[in-house]
Amino acid sequence: GADREDPKNEQLEAFRAHPAQDLLTTDQGVRIDDTDNSLRVGERGPTLLEDFQAREKLTHFDHERIPERVVHARGSAAYGYFEAYASLADLTCADFLSEAGLRTPVFVRFSTVQGPRGSADTVRDVRGFATKFYTREGNYDLVGNNMPVFFIQDAIKFPDFVHAVKPEPHNEMPTGGTAHDTFWDFCSLQPESTHMLMWAMSDRAIPRSLRMMQGFGVHTFRFVTADGRGTFVKFHWRPKLGVASQVWDEAQITAGKDPDFHRRDLWEAIEGGDYPEWELGVQLVAEQDETGFDFDILDATKLIPEEEVPVRVIGRMVLDRNPENFFAETEQAAFHTANVVPGIDFSNDPLLQGRNFSYLDTQLIRLGGPNFSQLPVNRPIADVNHNHRDGYGQQVIHSGTSYAPNSLNGDNPHQAGQDRQPGVFQHYQQRVDGDTIRKRSGSFSDHYSQATLFWNSMADWEKQHIVQAFRFELGKVENRAIRKRMVDNLTHVDHGLASAVAAGIGVDVPEQTGTANHGRSSAALSQQNLLPG
Ligand code: HEM
Numbered sequence: 303g304a305d306r307e308d309p310k311n312e313q314l315e316a317f318r319a320h321p322a323q324d325l326l327t328t329d330q331g332v333r334i335d336d337t338d339n340s341l342r343v344g345e346r347g348p349t350l351l352e353d354f355q356a357r358e359k360l361t362h363f364d365h366e367r368i369p370e371r372v373v374h375a376r377g378s379a380a381y382g383y384f385e386a387y388a389s390l391a392d393l394t395c396a397d398f399l400s401e402a403g404l405r406t407p408v409f410v411r412f413s414t415v416q417g418p419r420g421s422a423d424t425v426r427d428v429r430g431f432a433t434k435f436y437t438r439e440g441n442y443d444l445v446g447n448n449m450p451v452f453f454i455q456d457a458i459k460f461p462d463f464v465h466a467v468k469p470e471p472h473n474e475m476p477t478g479g480t481a482h483d484t485f486w487d488f489c490s491l492q493p494e495s496t497h498m499l500m501w502a503m504s505d506r507a508i509p510r511s512l513r514m515m516q517g518f519g520v521h522t523f524r525f526v527t528a529d530g531r532g533t534f535v536k537f538h539w540r541p542k543l544g545v546a547s548q549v550w551d552e553a554q555i556t557a558g559k560d561p562d563f564h565r566r567d568l569w570e571a572i573e574g575g576d577y578p579e580w581e582l583g584v585q586l587v588a589e590q591d592e593t594g595f596d597f598d599i600l601d602a603t604k605l606i607p608e609e610e611v612p613v614r615v616i617g618r619m620v621l622d623r624n625p626e627n628f629f630a631e632t633e634q635a636a637f638h639t640a641n642v643v644p645g646i647d648f649s650n651d652p653l654l655q656g657r658n659f660s661y662l663d664t665q666l667i668r669l670g671g672p673n674f675s676q677l678p679v680n681r682p683i684a685d686v687n688h689n690h691r692d693g694y695g696q697q698v699i700h701s702g703t704s705y706a707p708n709s710l711n712g713d714n715p716h717q718a719g720q721d722r723q724p725g726v727f728q729h730y731q732q733r734v735d736g737d738t739i740r741k742r743s744g745s746f747s748d749h750y751s752q753a754t755l756f757w758n759s760m761a762d763w764e765k766q767h768i769v770q771a772f773r774f775e776l777g778k779v780e781n782r783a784i785r786k787r788m789v790d791n792l793t794h795v796d797h798g799l800a801s802a803v804a805a806g807i808g809v810d811v812p813e814q815t816g817t818a819n820h821g822r823s824s825a826a827l828s829q830q831n832l833l834p835g
Contacts (some may be wrong), residue, residue: 309683310381310436311623312409317678328358365523368633369668373464374430377413378512378565379632380572384408384435384582384623391618393533393586394525396645397725398437399616407436409679410545410621411635412512412568416467417478422557423564424548425478426507426771431517431539432637433619439725440684443641444537445661449506450518450605453495455746457656463488463495478557481714481778491789495748496795497603497753503771504756505547505764512568513578516547521639521654522587522599524647526730530722532598534587534649536606538613542579550770569624577622583613597752602653604752631679636665647730671695687715750794757796769799773806785809 325333334355341353349356371377383405392398398406413430414421429448434441454463466488469475476482480502489495501507509515525533548556554564571578585606586597593607597604625631638661639654648654665674671694674680689704703711718726760768772792776785786809792800793812804811 306383306622308381308383308407310409313681313683314447314678327357329362353681358463368670371413372664373415374413374432375419376417376421376423377411377430379409379411379625379635380568380621381407381409381623381625382577382619383659384433384617384619384636386617387615390525391528393527393535394645395528395724396437396442396525396643397439397675398435398643399645399766406438408619408621408685409434409436409631409635410619411478411632411637412441412515412564414478416480417633420561421478422561424553425510426480426502426550426553426775427478428502428507429509429512429515431515432635433517433539434635434637434641434644434680435682437643438684440643440727441641441680441682442643442646443637443639444517444519445637445639445657446514446519446537447499447537448509448517449498449500450516450520450536451752452520452602452653453489453498454492454653455494455601455603455742456652457654457660458652459492460656460660462654463492465830479775481775483779483781483784486776486779486788487781490784490791493749493791493794494603496749496791497756500753500756500768500795501823503768503775504760505549505767506545507771508548508550508553509564510548511543512564513571514541516540516545520602522649523653523654524649524730525584525586526645526647528724530728530731532589532647532730534589534592536585536611538583538585539580539619540583540613540615542581542618543673550767550774568621572621572624577620579621580619581615582617582619583615585611585613587611593745596773597748598743598748600649600651600743601746602651603746603749607755625679630677634669634674634677635679636661636669636674636677638662638665642725642727644725673697689715757799765799765812769802772799775808776803779807782809794813 326337337355337359340349340356342349358418368685384398386399386403386404386406391398409623411430411432413432414423415425415430416424416427417425420592431446431448433444433446435444454460459670465471466484468478470482470484479504480486489499499697517537519537522536525535560566568578585608587606592599595606595610599606606814625721630814638658640648640658640662642648666672669677672690673695675682675686676695676697689706691700691704706716707713720728720730757768772788779785779788785807789800789807789809789812790802792803797812797814802809803809
């Protein structure tokens with residue numbers, strides 16, 4: 303894989319360390335005679351402050367760690383390429399989608415969400431699926447998950463959600479997974495999480511391999527053409543190997559026997575030349591059809607059913623090269639939903655709007671200042687030309703002035719201007735009108751229909767797994783009121799589901815409400831002996 307022509311790989315070559323000689327040196331390139339003994343007075347005497355070699359070695363080591371990501375801390379990544387199947391010029395002016403067969407280098411990082419950097423791979427969790435496309439017109443990041451919806455509708459809830467899902471504040475447990483009180487307390491009080499919970503309790507949350515996961519951009523985005531026409535778009539990655547999961551017992555055993563199970567699987571597949579591959583698909587919705595669904599396409603707790611809008615496959619992605627240095631590449635990679643290129647724009651999804659603030663903000667502290675886009679893994683292959691200057695870790699020796707307009711520097715660099723020009727990003731021109739309010743749209747208020755749809759689409763054995771997952775997870779919740787409240791929420795999804803969960807965790811089986819009952823599934827569950835009686 304590394305042999306194919308790849309402009310990103312060529313760029314990285316300039317940053318790889320190839321020592322010309324094999325004697326140890328200091329940071330300053332001074333050769334040293336002894337790296338095992340510090341400078342001391344006599345054989346048994348105190349160590350001297352003058353020993354700059356020992357001081358440098360210890361100091362650098364003392365500063366090796368950086369903060370882990372505030373979420374998605376554990377991840378594994380690989381390089382590869384995306385190949386477009388056809389020109390999409392009628393839908394978007396995105397250069398990387400402009401030509402059949404055009405290849406664009408990518409870097410993809412898969413992750414769990416909850417656990418710290420050193421946690422096990424095969425826990426019950428959402429998986430991140432973040433792709434950086436190094437396009438000729440700048441970097442485009444598709445920062446998605448392996449599930450098509452999310453727990454919350456508005457980014458302002460994200461700190462609350464993450465504080466609840468992370469380990470308990472007093473004892474830092476559990477380090478991996480979601481079986482604890484604060485997570486279920488939050489979800490039971492925040493019914494918008496119900497649809498995503500159904501996915502998270504399904505087998506989707508315990509993938510067999512990172513190579514066997516779907517990916518989703520989750521939000522509705524926009525394609526924009528060269529003449530400024532917009533189309534709503536949802537992104538889908540589909541693994542060539544198909545979607546496969548572990549069963550829960552298997553996941554728990556692998557977590558114990560090989561906490562790196564997914565990382566090892568991805569690494570070894572690529573080392574062995576068995577390159578994982580995905581197809582990229584899109585669901586397209588015309589601007590005039592924006593409000594034609596019985597949910598809001600700006601609501602990230604909803605998917606667009608494929609029966610209503612089919613997925614059109616537009617390209618494929620192959621991962622064929624492992625990184626050489628985990629820290630330099632995988633750990634320092636910085637993905638950001640706002641890294642878009644001409645032809646791709648946002649929608650008004652309030653979760654996406656907040657993410658567009660949060661990623662750059664967190665990376666400023668995680669990666670130590672404003673110059674992390676110069677790190678090898680983050681560098682665009684497109685030319686970079688701006689008046690940003692200085693800051694910690696500046697790698698570029700800029701020359702000349704750094705302001706515009708500017709008569710001294712031949713007005714260089716200068717802005718492109720408002721006339722539409724190929725390869726220049728222009729925000730989609732959208733008509734917006736309204737009062738400033740803090741209020742969730744009424745179109746975001748149905749929290750159960752798609753959760754029910756998901757439940758009803760499951761085979762009986764998948765339903766069993768979901769019931770068992772709820773029982774396992776809620777069975778670890780100490781506070782009885784939380785268990786009860788969660789079961790009550792589930793009655794709005796399916797009464798049979800709620801009853802089956804309740805019976806397994808010592809909560810009173812709820813009364814038949816008549817609201818959202820689905821006889822077929824209850825019957826199916828009682829056949830599997832998961833229903834009481
Ligand atoms: C990290 C996906 C919602 C803040 C990540 C990563 C992924 C991801 C895949 C890991 C990126 C990597 O591999 O480095 C998603 C998806 C979301 C979502 C699909 C919902 C649809 C949010 C929201 C916020 C947020 C609402 C905040 C308002 C963050 C932060 C990081 C992160 C701060 C760490 C980034 C870093 O340190 O580089 N997210 N996320 N996410 N996400 Fe999200």
